[in-house]
Amino acid sequence: LKGELGLVMKNALMSLSQNSEFEIEQMEVDQDHLPILMTISPRYSVSQYVRRIKQHTTRVVWQLHPKLKQQFWKEKTFWSDGYFACSVGNASAETVRKYIQDQG
Template structure:
């Protein structure tokens, strides 16, 4: 979720965030199965190695996308936030799909936005 629930994930920012997350996934060996943005948050279904920890994946995604967005949209973001290098809120929600099929989760994510 975006810090202070600001509705910034639209247009080119949303497209750039998604592309950056795909780039991160390729770099670290994760597979993005589905991803969609809302105006103030993002959903993605991710396949990753069991030795990786979700908290580390989230940390990488938040850090790298924040740095990228401030580099590209610094003038816009400086009007939204009083402190530099802020974009995402501190928390996140993650769950494993367990008994629900990945197709069901993928359909849910793709219906967002």
């Protein structure tokens, strides 16, 4: 995901967060994953946020890079099915932020 595609992902997520009930505190792009520290509303489940993020970023990538759509269309997906999520308290948020910064 590095390079231009990584920038597309970051911009798409920042745009989505401006119109959604979540705030991105830290985000980086690594070879095959996108670590994000975010504050979410308890109104929706974590899986609902993840689904929305994956749907939105996939749509943006397909629009900006139609050749990628052809490459990934065999499986009809851009993202893998899974994700990792955990909650952090105030004491460990800085540790998570540092970890995410070191991913890029």
